[in-house]
Amino acid sequence: MKQILRKISILLLLGYVGSGLFLYINQRSLLYFPTPILPTEHPEMTLQNEGESINFIVLNEGNQDAIIYFGGNAESMARSSDEIARQFPAFTVYLMDYRGYGRSTGDPSEEGLYSDALKLYDAIRSKYESISIGGRSLGSGIAVYVAAHREVSKLALITPYDSIVNVAKGMYPLFPISSLLHDEYNAISMVKDIKAKTLIIMAENDTVIEKERTHQLIDAFDTALLEVITIKNRGHIDISSDSSYYKSMQDFIGQE
Template identity: 65%
Template sequence: MRRIIKWISVLMLVGYVGMGVFLYVNQRAFLYHPTPNLKVPYKSMTIKNQGESIHVIVLNEGHKNAILYFGGNGESMARSADYIAAQFPEFTVYLMDYRGYGSSTGEVTEKALYSDALKLYDTIRSRHDRISVGGRSLGTAIATYVAANREVSKLALITPFDSIENVAQGRYPFYPVSLLLKDKYDSKSRVKDIKAETFIVIAQNDRVIPLERTQKLIEAFNPEQLTIDTIKNRGHNDISSDERYYRIMQEFIGKG
């Protein structure tokens, strides 16, 4: 009996370690889902940063005010372009393809995306009177980083989280995620440096980002700078299909 228990314990340990190694090696494949390079009938610009070429779609060019939008980990900027252009006709909107997404080159990492986002902001800053920033899911961490490090008019966060580390720890409670995770996207730690009026949009039926993770981010903000809204009967991936979604975003961002 002892021998059997010993072998079971060994097998369990091997399985635990093996799964941990698998998660560590493949973690970025789980986090990032690059989108294809699709043609769009809009102007685009290329930003050179750290030896890479970062592709940016430019919508409604020529307006005095702008919006920088950072999408989710599997969101195609090319596929989102038509609808976003129509919803914000009085703003010039910039949609950045993450490294390895669309026609952008390079390997996608947290540090790389932060660097590219600031480079984009600095490149277009002199062209506009004010710049608002929006992000969805993974993009909320990038939007939060920009707002903490640059002057931003308004900040809109759709289905945000406090940190990817905490989201991952909830999914894999038996592993020391803090030691294994390479890209942690700790948005909560940056809230103290954000001065912009902020809007957080929650999907009532979100099964990807637990409400607790969004709530922890909310608690870090000064209540006076924060507005919160919940889209009912929608989940993480179909929140933008609700007719209220763009209306409340338009009301928050204001007129160009």
């Protein structure tokens, strides 16, 4: 009997270690979901950064104010471009293809995406009276980073999190996630450096980003700078199908 229990214990241990090793080796393929190259009728621009070519789709050129938008981890900027252009006609909008997404080269990583985001901001800053930042899901962490390191007019965060580490802990509670993850996206640690007025939009039925993760981020903000909206009867994926989704951002950013 003891030998049987010992063998079972060894098998369980090997299974645990093997699963942890699988998560460690494949963590970026579980976090990032690169999108294919898709056609768009909107202009595109490319910036060279750290040996990679980073592609941006540019909407509504010629306006005096700009928005930089960082999408979700499986959100195609080419597919989203027409709707975003229609919703924000008074702003020139920049949509970044993350490294390895769309027409951008390279492999996505937290450090790389942060660097590319600042590269774009610095490249266009002198052209506009103001630049606002938007980020959805994965992109909310990048948006927080830019807002913490550059002057931003408004900051809009859709289904955001406090950190990817905490999100992953909820998904894989049996593993030492803090020791395994390369990309932490510790948004909550950067909130103290944000001076811009901020809008957070939550989905009532979000099953991807737990409410606790968003509420922890909310609690870190200066309440004088923060507005929070919850869209009822919508989840993480279909939040943008609600009529109040874009209206909330338009009202916040100052577009009639």
